[in-house]
Amino acid sequence: MIYIRKLLDQEQLSQIQSMMDGGLWVNGTNSTDHTDLSLKNNSEFCRSNENIVEISKIIFEALDHDYPFLGKVAAKSTNVPIYSRTNVGGFYRPHQDAPEVGHYSTTVFLNNPNEYDGGYLRIYDHEISEHKLDAGYAVTYNTGFIHEVSEVTRGRRDVSVFWTHSKFPPDYMTDIYSHLHSLRKQLMRTGRPPSIEEAIQNPEFMAETILTNFHRMTETEW
Numbered sequence: 001m002i003y004i005r006k007l008l009d010q011e012q013l014s015q016i017q018s019m020m021d022g023g024l025w026v027n028g029t030n031s032t033d034h035t036d037l038s039l040k041n042n043s044e045f046c047r048s049n050e051n052i053v054e055i056s057k058i059i060f061e062a063l064d065h066d067y068p069f070l071g072k073v074a075a076k077s078t079n080v081p082i083y084s085r086t087n088v089g090g091f092y093r094p095h096q097d098a099p100e101v102g103h104y105s106t107t108v109f110l111n112n113p114n115e116y117d118g119g120y121l122r123i124y125d126h127e128i129s130e131h132k133l134d135a136g137y138a139v140t141y142n143t144g145f146i147h148e149v150s151e152v153t154r155g156r157r158d159v160s161v162f163w164t165h166s167k168f169p170p171d172y173m174t175d176i177y178s179h180l181h182s183l184r185k186q187l188m189r190t191g192r193p194p195s196i197e198e199a200i201q202n203p204e205f206m207a208e209t210i211l212t213n214f215h216r217m218t219e220t221e222w
Ligand SMILES: [Fe+2]
Pocket: 095, 096, 097, 147
């Protein structure tokens, strides 16, 4: 699922921008478990900024009126958003968000696309889609979809990101199956392994074994 809509109006955006401008920003790697500088290069609005609750309130109130969003994600809870600023040279390489953060990821674009070059949010869901939305627009997608932010080559990109836990988690089995199917297809056929010892070291054989067991789960009658 990829859901795009206008979430914030100009007044809400101006309020958020003016509150963010006076705040403290820290290195974006602080919000991840590791400090892998090759993964991402951005700044994040420090959680200790006093007005972070006030800013988040604007977004939560907008979400409360976003009825399609509420219907699609069956929200159980949504975390306090992250505010991410990506300057020239900044990026976020391909990754999946951590399983514990939630079931649906949302990015709200806080400044206009003509203020920066690059900075596309690229999401893979069987095909790649690129999102560089007008200020106030948001995109929600299944947490677990591989995504990246392409390098910003001019200006500054400001977004807010948050995750929603759902009462009814999306279908991850189909996604796992799809990736496994693709993996099996991409692995080079190296010939049938002559022994079990070699078979269990052979990536193609292992992928095929897992894929076969997926089929078995749907074929077996109890
Ligand atoms: Fe992400």
